[in-house]
Amino acid sequence: MAASIIWYLREFFRPGWLKKFLFAKTAPLTTPPYFRDFPEPTGKPCQHALFCMMVCPAPGAIDVVMEEDGWRPRIHKGHCIRCGLCVEACPNGVLRSGRILETRKAEGTAFIVTFRISIDPDLCTGCGNCATSCPVNKQLDPQIGAGGHSSNDEVIMRVLDGDVHVLHEEKCTGCKTCEVSCPTRAIQIARILEGTQQPQKGGGQ
Amino acid sequence: MSILQTIKDKVRSRSIHVSYVDLGSCNGCDIEVLACLAPRYDIEQYGIYVHNNPREADVLIVIGAYTPGWQEKLTPLWEKIPDPKAAIAVGNCPISGCCFNRRGAYIDPPVSKHIPVAAEVPGCPPRPTEILAAILSVRDAVFANWEGRQR
Incomplete structure (x- = not known):
């Protein structure tokens, strides 16, 4: 009887079995280095x-x-x-x-981001808010004031004869400040994102 | 802390019963929870058992962005879980609504407005190891010395 109890105790309390029962059997998996984590x-x-x-x-x-x-x-x-x-x-x-x-x-x-400025001539009143509010315009021509008139032809857009003329679309940074300041929603900025791939060196496909 | 309490804590830390509820997600996080059960991550070796029955659960895993269908169901479900209990928000949806949180969407995140959330696992979806780590971190905070804190 006593021998049988001892046999059972030894069976249940053998160290290997206890270790297996109480501790995790596989190591916690680590995050691989190629995992795309938070930037x-x-x-x-x-x-x-x-x-x-x-x-x-x-x-x-x-x-x-x-x-x-x-x-x-x-x-x-x-x-x-x-x-x-x-x-x-x-x-x-x-x-x-x-x-x-x-x-x-x-x-x-690479990703190429370009911006397209489109102005609806029917809605545009020629107020010049867009040209005045544009931060790039302000940098290129600090003299630009209310009305959006500018004698500088380096600006993105300016008012000439009561109409807005877009001169340098490529300088736009896509901040959409002009869109916000337009009273008639005549100006729209399209942000165009393009994925490109350079041809591989060494005559690949 | 008495010896009895120490033994209780030791045993409880190896026996966490988990129930999970999907409040309207895209199923991505559900699949990650299921991946925890699979042999690669093997959640049961840490003594965590998924039963999906709130009456015997300790930890509620909340997945999804809280759609209107859950308005009258989530709080009763939370109350059914016996104390001590903890809720874990898994994925971006219960935290912020993620990509479903648009104008006019029928969701009401975060879930922490509706039930107390003990831990959050950000990610869309989170890695199974992150879910596992969150459950293990909640375990010590919620279940340690439970009777002692009740008095």
Whole structure:
């Protein structure tokens, strides 16, 4: 009887069995280095191109905010879906996530963001708010005032003879300030995102 | 803390019963929870058991962006779970509504407005290891010295 109890106790309390019972049998899996995690800053300075915010598919996931030493992209966890498009779209390589930057370099892929300004001539009153509010205009011609008249032909758009003329569409940065300031919603900015790939060196496909 | 309490804590930390509820998600996070059950991640080796019965659950995993159909159902479900209990929001949807949170969408995130949420696992979807780590982190905060804190 006693021998049988001892046999049972030894059976149940053998160290290997206890260890197996009390501790996890497989090691906790680590995150692989190629995992596309939440984007992290690489340390390169943000140039405030805002392409990350334009390309982001999730509402409220990324903001570019002014901090004491310049602009910084800020990722909001809980909104970010870790698609990595902001990392890929950034022209300055401010963000880093997984192997995205390395892959982009190896395969020669890039996102090209262009902006198209369209003005509805039926709605436009020629008030010049768009030309006045445009921050790029302000930099190119500091003299530009209310009315949007400018003698400088380097500006993106200016009012001439009561009509807005778009001179340099390629200088647009897509901030849409003109769209907000237009009283009749005559001006529309289209942001066009294009994926491109450079032909591989060495005669690849 | 008495020896009895220490033993209780030890045993409870190896026996977490989980129920999960989908408040209208895209199924991505459900699949990640299912991946936790599969041998690669194997949630049961940590003593976490998925039963999907709130009456015997300790941890409620909330997935999804809270559609109107859950307005009268989620709070009773939360009250059915016996104390001590904790809710974990898995994925972006219960935290922010994620890509469903558009103008005119029939969702009401965050879920923490409706039930107390102990931990949040961001991601769309989160990795199974992140879900696992969240359950294990809640375990110590909620279940340690439960009787002692009741007094």
